[in-house]
Amino acid sequence: MSASVIEIDNVSFSFGEIPVLRDVSLSIEAGEFIGLVGPNGGGKSTLVRLIAGLIEPGIGKVKVLGKTPRQARSAIGYVPQYPAFARDFPITVEQVVLMGRLKGFTGRYRRDDREAVVRALKETEISRLATRPVGSLSGGELQRVLIARALVGDPQILLLDEPTANIDMRVENEIFDLLKLLNKRMTVVVVSHDIAFISGYVNRVACLNQTLVCHQTEALTSEAITHLYGENVHHIAHSH
Amino acid sequence: MNFIDALFQYDFLQRALIAGVLAAIGCGLVGTYVVVRRISFVAGGIAHAVLGGMGAALFFGYAPYGGAIVAALIAAVIIGGVSLVWKEREDTVIGALWAIGMAVGILFISATPGYQLDLFSYLFGNILMVSGEHLQLMIVLDVFLVLMVVLFHNQFNAVIFDEEFARLRGLPVTLVYLLLLAMVALTVVLLIQVVGLILVIALLTLPAAVAGHYTKTLSAMMLLAVLIGFLVTSSGMAVSYAYDLPSGATMILVAAIIYLVSALAAMLHRRKVRRV
Numbered sequence: 001m002s003a004s005v006i007e008i009d010n011v012s013f014s015f016g017e018i019p020v021l022r023d024v025s026l027s028i029e030a031g032e033f034i035g036l037v038g039p040n041g042g043g044k045s046t047l048v049r050l051i052a053g054l055i056e057p058g059i060g061k062v063k064v065l066g067k068t069p070r071q072a073r074s075a076i077g078y079v080p081q082y083p084a085f086a087r088d089f090p091i092t093v094e095q096v097v098l099m100g101r102l103k104g105f106t107g108r109y110r111r112d113d114r115e116a117v118v119r120a121l122k123e124t125e126i127s128r129l130a131t132r133p134v135g136s137l138s139g140g141e142l143q144r145v146l147i148a149r150a151l152v153g154d155p156q157i158l159l160l161d162e163p164t165a166n167i168d169m170r171v172e173n174e175i176f177d178l179l180k181l182l183n184k185r186m187t188v189v190v191v192s193h194d195i196a197f198i199s200g201y202v203n204r205v206a207c208l209n210q211t212l213v214c215h216q217t218e219a220l221t222s223e224a225i226t227h228l229y230g231e232n233v234h235h236i237a238h239s240h
Numbered sequence: 241m242n243f244i245d246a247l248f249q250y251d252f253l254q255r256a257l258i259a260g261v262l263a264a265i266g267c268g269l270v271g272t273y274v275v276v277r278r279i280s281f282v283a284g285g286i287a288h289a290v291l292g293g294m295g296a297a298l299f300f301g302y303a304p305y306g307g308a309i310v311a312a313l314i315a316a317v318i319i320g321g322v323s324l325v326w327k328e329r330e331d332t333v334i335g336a337l338w339a340i341g342m343a344v345g346i347l348f349i350s351a352t353p354g355y356q357l358d359l360f361s362y363l364f365g366n367i368l369m370v371s372g373e374h375l376q377l378m379i380v381l382d383v384f385l386v387l388m389v390v391l392f393h394n395q396f397n398a399v400i401f402d403e404e405f406a407r408l409r410g411l412p413v414t415l416v417y418l419l420l421l422a423m424v425a426l427t428v429v430l431l432i433q434v435v436g437l438i439l440v441i442a443l444l445t446l447p448a449a450v451a452g453h454y455t456k457t458l459s460a461m462m463l464l465a466v467l468i469g470f471l472v473t474s475s476g477m478a479v480s481y482a483y484d485l486p487s488g489a490t491m492i493l494v495a496a497i498i499y500l501v502s503a504l505a506a507m508l509h510r511r512k513v514r515r516v
Contacts, residue, residue, distance in 0.1 A: 052408060054408065074410075078405075084404050084405065089276060090276065090455055090460070090461050091397075091401060091456075099394075099398050099402070099409070100409070102394065102395070102410075102411060103410065104409075105412050108394060133456040149405070
């Protein structure tokens with residue numbers, strides 16, 4: 001049995017009065033490629049943000065590599081659902097990726113930081129965009145920039161919150177091919193609303209609708225999907 | 241006598257020109273952060289709150305610029321604190337601080353005999369009245385601002401660009417943001433004698449906004465903003481000297497014209513690029 005890198009233990013979380021997660025326990029092992037699926041408002045993003053240490057659970061514990069998420073920060077790469085920045089910000093792609101090398105309040109960028117940027121840009125296949133302003137990128141290119149920024153710190157765990165929410169199908173495939181490749185050397189946790197699509201890539205799916213409805217490797221049963229999304233889902237069988 | 245000849249002849253014009261350079265440095269560096277982070281309303285609030293400090297300092301017999309620095313920093317901390325913990329009321333608090341600062345300042349100044357004339361120069365500035373002593377204060381402020389930008393540019397850049405990601409990388413986001421507002425506060429003080437605290441926002445934002453039309457990195461934007469800032473202060477001064485107009489207001493109108501022309505050009509250029 002391989003060691004678990006992420007340990008979520010009886011975690012509950014609510015925004016004010018509104019519960020988002022109830023009593024979720026999940027253990028993720030090193031080298032896994034796990035998909036978090038579920039309806040909107042089901043708590044997928046919240047769970048990823050808990051693992052990243054952006055928010056703290058109301059009840060329960062989250063451990064990353066045996067430490068708190070904040071302590072394990074340097075081992076985590078996080079890719080947000082939407083870029084949080086203004087698209088007209090005067091900054092180039094390589095400068096954005098370089099920010100993934102920041103370490104606390106002090107310090108300037110050194111040569112190894114710049115070399116890491118070159119590697120990350122190459123790996124995400126956007127080297128040719130290095131000096132372009134971020135405002136001029138397409139959705140798919142921007143997503144690769146965000147992935148490069150997460151990769152440049154050499155994380156052991158890559159967390160992605162719906163990385164393909166705003167881009168077309170063809171690019172979605174390319175991004176997941178890239179994640180599959182990255183999974184050879186790191187644990188990947190990806191949030192998606194599209195079970196059918198990601199099941200071709202991930203090796204385990206965890207379904208969230210406030211509580212953890214299922215987590216399994218085998219194909220989803222229609223009962224589980226009904227439980228997850230309610231009765232009125234058109235269920236189409238996919239063959240892979 | 242034309243402006244250039246007068247410049248060689250009169251000390252006060254030379255001092256004014258130097259003050260214009262010093263003002264341009266501060267407003268180029270910090271103004272760029274203000275424009276990109278979209279906090280010109282915050283800067284405006286700090287600027288107006290400063291009058292409270294200047295009035296109080298005059299009333300109690302201290303140097304008005306000491307009062308300005310203290311009031312500006314206090315305003316920066318209050319606004320920064322509110323925007324971090326009580327986001328939804330940020331604009332109300334800034335608006336209140338804006339007016340309260342002015343009101344307090346005017347009450348203090350009206351209670352201090354013989355200072356009504358100063359009030360006008362605090363509000364609208366007068367670069368032609370800059371003293372050698374004041375230039376020293378401006379140099380100290382500039383040195384501090386340049387030092388902060390050189391030392392912490394990566395950190396400011398990261399926090400302004402993407403606060404959430406900066407937090408993930410372990411940056412003390414709150415501290416960096418408060419430091420930035422403190423720098424805005426000191427820049428306001430730097431610019432008061434030049435354009436007056438009512439007109440400060442324009443000099444803080446317009447040169448940087450123009451620079452933003454032509455640059456694709458923050459550092460390039462800062463450098464260009466400093467140059468444009470100097471163009472604004474010096475040509476504004478020349479025009480105000482030639483036609484005997486108030487210097488602060490003239491500079492602001494020069495800045496506004498440059499901004500309008502540049503914004504129009506940028507818009508036409510974008511349209512042309514799209515059509516091709």
